[in-house]
Amino acid sequence: MPLFGSAPAPTDAALELPPGAPLVSLHDVEKSYDVGGGKQYVLRRISLDVRPGEFVTIMGPSGAGKSTLLAILGLLDHQWTGDFEFAGHAVHRLAPRDRTALGRRHVGFVFQQYHLLDDLTVAENLDVPLDYRGVKKSERQALVADALDRFGMVGKKDLFPRQLSGGQQQLVGIARAVIAKPTLLLADEPTGNLHSAQAREIMELFTRLNRQGTTIIQVTHSEENARYGSRIVNLKDGWVVSDEKN
Numbered sequence: 001m002p003l004f005g006s007a008p009a010p011t012d013a014a015l016e017l018p019p020g021a022p023l024v025s026l027h028d029v030e031k032s033y034d035v036g037g038g039k040q041y042v043l044r045r046i047s048l049d050v051r052p053g054e055f056v057t058i059m060g061p062s063g064a065g066k067s068t069l070l071a072i073l074g075l076l077d078h079q080w081t082g083d084f085e086f087a088g089h090a091v092h093r094l095a096p097r098d099r100t101a102l103g104r105r106h107v108g109f110v111f112q113q114y115h116l117l118d119d120l121t122v123a124e125n126l127d128v129p130l131d132y133r134g135v136k137k138s139e140r141q142a143l144v145a146d147a148l149d150r151f152g153m154v155g156k157k158d159l160f161p162r163q164l165s166g167g168q169q170q171l172v173g174i175a176r177a178v179i180a181k182p183t184l185l186l187a188d189e190p191t192g193n194l195h196s197a198q199a200r201e202i203m204e205l206f207t208r209l210n211r212q213g214t215t216i217i218q219v220t221h222s223e224e225n226a227r228y229g230s231r232i233v234n235l236k237d238g239w240v241v242s243d244e245k246n
């Protein structure tokens with residue numbers, strides 16, 4: 001099933017990346033909080049390259065810094081130091097406003113708690129990222145209709161998130177994350193609130209998206225979910241302690 005409709009997923013050529021260039025490249029990225037007159041580091045000298053088309057899993061104990069790293073990768077967090085190249089842009093040199101714009105153009109985010117907008121219907125939730133990107137209304141309507149169809153949610157389009165099951169809400173969350181054809185899909189414990197059958201469905205969906213060209217970075221505690229990826233990066237106390245092919 002093509003999850004992007006007729007349009008292909010972005011490729012490194014479409015991104016104008018030189019062949020073999022990473023989509024994401026972090027060099028000595030650090031993040032700390034000021035606590036009690038001192039600094040508490042939550043990420044230490046993170047150096048990490050992710051090539052277009054990879055499916056990377058970030059694992060590690062609670063508090064290791066996984067969600068913090070994902071928020072930086074997703075251009076949601078601007079309070080860090082170090083070098084970060086994203087899709088050929090030097091993020092560390094961009095103003096916060098330009099970082100946000102870059103993120104909106106390239107990144108889809110799936111959260112454990114879905115983060116759907118409660119006052120908007122399913123169809124309206126799907127429209128939000130397209131609106132952000134300035135897609136014309138007629139085109140937005142076509143893309144939303146297409147996504148509802150592909151994700152099997154046509155009959156639910158006028159329902160509000162509270163009228164859906166957890167698994168259905170997460171499907172909407174994923175549809176919303178991919179509707180604008182992101183270059184990079186980030187997922188933070190995407191199946192954390194789901195039953196195992198629903199979790200497998202979501203992971204199989206990610207596998208299909210990845211095969212169609214979307215680069216994926218997921219955070220998970222689940223060994224089973226990690227098996228869907230091609231590489232596992234382990235964090236501990238803010239440090240990368242291992243980075244291996246799966």
Ligand SMILES: Nc1ncnc2c1ncn2[C@@H]1O[C@H](COP(=O)(O)OP(=O)(O)OP(=O)(O)O)[C@@H](O)[C@H]1O
Pocket residue numbers: 033035040042060061062063064065066067068069
């Ligand atoms: N505002 C803050 N001030 C101080 N420390 C913070 C703040 N926000 C987060 N932290 C610390 O940052 C560290 C990393 O948190 P993060 O949420 O990235 O961990 P995680 O690996 O995703 O954990 P989990 O698996 O439990 O979700 C934690 O020790 C946390 O206490």
